[in-house]
Amino acid sequence: MGRKKNQATPVAEADRALVLAAAARLFRQQGFDRTTVKEIAEACDMLPGSLHYRYPSKESLLVDLMRLALEQASNSVSLAITGVSDPVEQLRRALNAHLELLVGGSDMVYVLLFEWRSLRGEARQEMIGLRDRYEVLWATMLQSLAAQGVVRADVDLSLLRLIGLGALNWVATWFHEGGRYSAEDIGNFVWHLIRDAVISRTDQ
Numbered sequence: 229m230g231r232k233k234n235q236a237t238p239v240a241e242a243d244r245a246l247v248l249a250a251a252a253r254l255f256r257q258q259g260f261d262r263t264t265v266k267e268i269a270e271a272c273d274m275l276p277g278s279l280h281y282r283y284p285s286k287e288s289l290l291v292d293l294m295r296l297a298l299e300q301a302s303n304s305v306s307l308a309i310t311g312v313s314d315p316v317e318q319l320r321r322a323l324n325a326h327l328e329l330l331v332g333g334s335d336m337v338y339v340l341l342f343e344w345r346s347l348r349g350e351a352r353q354e355m356i357g358l359r360d361r362y363e364v365l366w367a368t369m370l371q372s373l374a375a376q377g378v379v380r381a382d383v384d385l386s387l388l389r390l391i392g393l394g395a396l397n398w399v400a401t402w403f404h405e406g407g408r409y410s411a412e413d414i415g416n417f418v419w420h421l422i423r424d425a426v427i428s429r430t431d432q
Contacts, residue, residue, distance in 0.1 A: 247272050247282065248293045252335035260290060260339075260346040287351040294344060294355055297336040298362045301329055305365060315378045316427060322369060323396070323422070324415045330400040331411045341397055363389060383426045392422065 250271035254263045265286055269279040283289040308325035309318040329337050344355050366389050373379045379388075399414060 243282070244292070244296075247274075247279065247289070248296055248336065251289055252293055252297075252339050255290070255293075255339045255343055256335045260286070260343045265289075287347060290339070290343065290347060291351050291354055291358075293336060294340050295358055297334070297340040298358050300336070301326065301340075302362055302365055304329055309369075315373050315376055316423075319369065319373060319378075319422075320419050322366075323392075323419060326393070326396055327399065327411060327415050327418070330396065331403045331405075331414075333405070338400065341400055363393070366393065377428060379426050380428045388426060 247268070251263075251268045254267055254271060258267075263286075265279060266276050268286075268289070269276045272279065279289075283292065304325045305322045308321040312318045312321060330341075344352070344359070347355050367385070370379060370385045370389060374381070374383070374385060379385070396418065403409070403411070403414070
């Protein structure tokens, strides 16, 4: 059988990963606005025209970069909770998986967190839609926990998700490998806060 028209080849996926990794590095170092398509093409050893063929604009490249970063985040969280039956342990592992992405030094994650504001118009709306899809994963998990009586009934799940993810994401702005706090220190502290504040079971 032939390859479906919209199915990327391994070579195309490899090119995509190369381009997005180079773009993420430059966006993080220089900022989205100050990085040119020519610089990205040079970093990939491509002609600008070849890059333009793949991405008609710098904005479309940024959106795809963020799409890949969110795919990686979703996969990491999903993998962390796979096979875990205890709902409290699921939440703890999901939080740690998200935190590990933030402190892992990924250029893509950094750009995802801080450069989406550079987008305008349709590109910005698409990015917001992609972000919302990731947050649905968390909303679904929290709703499941609430339905099982794990999260206290008086807790506003939307606020818990928004403030919880916001606080975790901010860690990326101040965390330094080898600094005062390790990723494990931060993860344990965050977990103890959440456990004591919103979990109705105190035996975890």
